[in-house]
Amino acid sequence: MKAAPFEYVRVESVDEALNLLSLHGGDAKLIAGGQSLVPMMAMRLARPAVLVDIARLNELKESLVDGRFVTLGAGVRQRSVELDSTLYESLPLVRDALRWVGHIQTRTRGTVGGSLVHADPSAELPLAAVVLGATFRVRSLEEGERRIPASEFFLGPMFNALGEQECLIDIEWPVWSGPGVKTAFEEVAMRHGDFAMASAACQLQLDGDGVCRRAALGLGGVDGTPLAFPDISAGLEGYKVNQDIAREIAQACVARIQPASDVHADADYRRHLAGVLLTRVILQSAGLLHAEH
Ligand SMILES: Cc1cc2nc3c(=O)[nH]c(=O)nc-3n(C[C@H](O)[C@H](O)[C@H](O)COP(=O)(O)OP(=O)(O)OC[C@H]3O[C@@H](n4cnc5c(N)ncnc54)[C@H](O)[C@@H]3O)c2cc1C
CATH class of the missing domain: 3.30.390.50 (CO dehydrogenase flavoprotein, C-terminal domain)
Known part of the structure; x- marks a missing residue:
């Protein structure tokens, strides 16, 4: 099967993406790595009228390690985490989880945020997020910013607490300091x-x-x-x-x-x-x- 017809927009900023989500309501969908959304569209399980491409936004690719937390931009590719030894060492459980996620090809395209928002109950990163008690920072034009703990983010299979007009900005992962x-x-x-x-x-x-x-x-x-x-x-x-x-x-x-x-x-x-x-x-x-x- 092929995807239903859709309009495609590559945005230059998160604000532009939020504007489009607000304008089109539930008819628009963000696309990051496309590793889950494209198969869903090909099977017509998802039929967005407008596809808003956020894959190239540097705003969503920043990561910060500050000792107590690692903040990963939603658009950070899964493979980039594997290749970054600082992230790797600060978040050993995320490192272990990533070994099981798909294949090197899917991890090279797929983003950390995309996997979390997709909310597959069998997916590895969502499990790491609830075990470590990660926090999701999300933003929309109407509501501004809010933070959602992982324990409240996943609501059911492919179903999460994100509003239709919200974008996941980054994820704060607690770091366990000290040896052992x-x-x-x-x-x-x-x-x-x-x-x-x-x-x-x-x-x-x-x-x-x-x-x-x-x-x-x-x-x-x-x-x-x-x-x-x-x-x-x-x-x-x-x-x-x-x-x-x-x-x-x-x-x-x-x-x-x-x-x-x-x-x-x-x-x-x-x-x-x-x-x-x-x-x-x-x-x-x-x-x-x-x-x-
Ligand atoms: C062959 C194959 C094998 C796979 N095996 C596994 C596996 O073993 N384990 C696993 O966990 N996954 C697996 N996957 C799925 C996949 O790798 C991840 O779910 C995927 O990487 C999601 O990230 P993405 O960036 O591609 O998201 P996309 O497909 O672009 O988007 C997924 C969803 O997230 C939304 N979204 C993306 N970014 C944002 C954002 N910043 N804010 C709000 N919404 C957003 C989209 O609108 C969409 O609803 C596999 C995929 C393939 C094709």
Whole structure:
């Protein structure tokens, strides 16, 4: 199938993009890397009358590392994050997540913001965002600027808290300072580069004796949105991680999920995967298991 006819405008500034969104209401759509939107248009799941191209806006490509946060412009390409050692070192969980996102070709075009706004429940960057507690800065002509925590951004499959006339400007990712920060990201998909049937992410901070001082973890692909479990992961803090604790924490998370069945996996298999993957990422982050990829 081919996309329905549309008008194409390449804008020179965010303000121009916001003006067009305001003028055309829900009929206009922003396009960044096009890696999700173009296939959606080709399948006629999206039929924007006006396509507003923001891919070349330098305003959306700035990134800032200030010790406590990394702010990534929405238009920063996924591959640019992989190639920037400062970003890479400050955000190890994002680095781990990106390894699983599509292919080098899709990451070269695809932007960080595009992946987050697309809000696929199986996508890796949204999972990293909820686990780390990222904050989204968005702007529209009418409402001005507002900040949305990742925990309130994802509302359902391909559905987020962004208004039709809003543009995502940048994403603020908290940096865990100090030594002993360890991360792991695992998923199971039909083929490498496919969307995950289930994925799991974990970030731990261990002290010199191997005791967990801070923990964050989450699951993707097992519900309508990526899920973080801050109250459960807090149960790791103050303990030296071992197999039993890792399994117990993973099972407490799995008890909360209600996965759906589809052609790739039924709900029971997804629940099983979630438990196995979460246990694995906790043990890997604690240095008790090596990743096999
Ligand atoms: C073969 C293939 C494999 C893939 N595998 C994976 C995978 O394993 N994991 C994964 O997560 N993704 C995967 N993807 C999807 C894809 O790589 C990302 O979702 C994609 O990179 C989105 O970013 P984009 O810049 O291309 O967004 P676009 O396609 O341009 O836009 C996506 C959506 O975001 C909106 N948007 C973009 N930027 C903004 C902004 N600044 N403000 C407001 N709205 C905005 C658009 O209007 C659109 O609704 C795959 C894609 C392909 C083609």
